[in-house]
Amino acid sequence: MIVAPRQTILANGLRVIAVEMPHLHSAEVALYIRAGGRNDLPEKAGLAHFLEHMLFRGTAEHPTNLELEAAFEAIGGAVNAATDAESTCYYSRIHPDHLPEAVRLLSVMLLSPTFAGIDIEKRIITEEALEDINERGEEINPDNLASRLLWPDHPLGMPTIGFLETIAGFTESDLRDYLGRHYVPGNAVLVAAGRLAAGELFAAAATAFATWQGPLPLPGSPAPAGQTAPQALFVKDADSQINLQIAFRGFARDDRRNPAARLLRRLLSGGGCSRLHLSLRERLGIVYSVDAQLASYDETGCFSVDLATAPENLIVAVREVLREVRLLTQEPVDAEELERVKQGYFFDLAYSRDSTFDMQVRYGWGELMGMVKSIEEDRAEAAAVTPALIREVAGQLFAPAGLNLVAVGPLTARLKKEVTGMLDSYAADCR
The missing domain is CATH 3.30.830.10 (Metalloenzyme, LuxS/M16 peptidase-like)
Structure with missing residues (x-):
């Protein structure tokens, strides 16, 4: 069977894609943002990744991460996220009967984060960053080191997780500024695949993300390409x-x-x-x-x-x-x-x-x-x-x-x- 997606674009610019797979017994819903590590300023390295973590720490509707996780579990989900160089994704497998609620929960995460527990999250991310640093404070992750060689003095050459000093300096103002600049509907795609009806997904997205607004962010700087020898x-x-x-x-x-x-x-x-x-x-x-x-x-x-x-x-x-x-x-x-x-x-x-x-x-x-x-x-x-x-x-x-x-x-x-x-x-x- 050939899978053919169906797509609509909401009035605010959010692209919504439905991949109907009616023979299955589950569905996957994901929200992509076209922003990642390369969109961080050098003095704010790791901010995209840190924001991804902070959106799990509570919303206006779910004051704690435990309540947010429980809300996804109640619909058969286990929400997760990932940040790479050029994108951030929030995703969860869900039971198909609860697709509208999954879409709504994703919108709640993005549109009403409380940014509670910043200091706790800093400690967690610091522990993650320390895995790539030796006892002398030197970077030991080969991926990060190779990126530094490939793209020196450019965000692509910085670790997506950031540096200890940049992580320590993040503020709520930094998070809200990044959220406002990059998390805008024209810079995002909502997609669901599995046993679902496209019309139901489109209607749920139009309701959940109706208030989401914002202009497209400016493009980042191109990566250097000046290497001439090994x-x-x-x-x-x-x-x-x-x-x-x-x-x-x-x-x-x-x-x-x-x-x-x-x-x-x-x-x-x-x-x-x-x-x-x-x-x-x-x-x-x-x-x-x-x-x-x-x-x-x-x-x-x-x-x-x-x-x-x-x-x-x-x-x-x-x-x-x-x-x-x-x-x-x-x-x-x-x-x-x-x-x-x-x-x-x-x-x-x-x-x-x-x-x-x-x-x-x-x-x-x-x-x-x-x-x-x-x-x-x-x-x-x-x-x-x-x-x-x-x-x-x-x-x-x-x-x-x-x-x-x-x-x-x-x-x-x-x-x-x-x-x-x-x-x-x-x-x-x-x-």
Whole structure:
């Protein structure tokens, strides 16, 4: 069965999307805001994430977070939220019979927060932030460190959670100002997927969000793109392993090369038959797991490989990752291997038809970012990728000018020197 969303736009500009899946017994409702970490000012780093947490601490109708949680549980829900670089999402699975109440509860969260318990939430977020800091106060999260290399002196290069000093300085005025500037209907999408009727959703949204008003916020500054050579960042930390991330500058969200990049990720780290898994784990036995991720933003992106290994294995691990990515730029992928990877992707697309969460993300987040694509469109784009295109895109994606390496752990001067030399050799070999 092909899932086709239905959409309306309320008078205030709020887009509402219904994904009707009548064969299911549940529904998922989500509200997306097109604002995240990159919308924070440097002196207010982490504010988007902090506001997301604060909306759970009570409303005019539910003075405590316990009462708010109980209200969602009463309709079969468990409300949650997430903040990333460019968006914030509030979502919950619910019983389909209670869709209007779920929409109303989301509106109550956004339109009437009390911002009670700011100091308590600061302590909670501080504990979360401390997980990424060592005993000397140094950042040890490879994702955050790689972002700093990729986008220096820009909000994309700051941790979404913020810094200890910025978290400590947040005020109710900061929260209300951010809420007023970014949480406006034209900057949001309400979506529901599951056993529901589109008309019921549209009517519930029109009632619940009728008073929501506000102008669109100004766009943020573009990310820097001035890197011309490989970069490395080493942080010494007391651990038994070294956490390694090798990150390449990727493509913007609407870039035509992304379908090939998605398949490149699966070729390198898409299961037990992927190249890095076979090389690093099955052949060499130097990692428990290795993962590759692809992130795309408005004007930039990142392709990263993450692993942890013992210090004595670091050089081999770096060499193998660089060897595998360089091989993809030099030799066409075997047609049979590419077809196997495509089939795995096609299966995942098919499975997503059964997921209310996947459907609300596809059509809700997709609408928010101007990137709505059906499963059929995604499948067709992947099917059209050839071995020659994989090689071409790999050559652009894995160019040495966009290479960034982060290593955190019990590092020595010798290891740093050898790793830096390997980056130089990679750049020389790719000329």
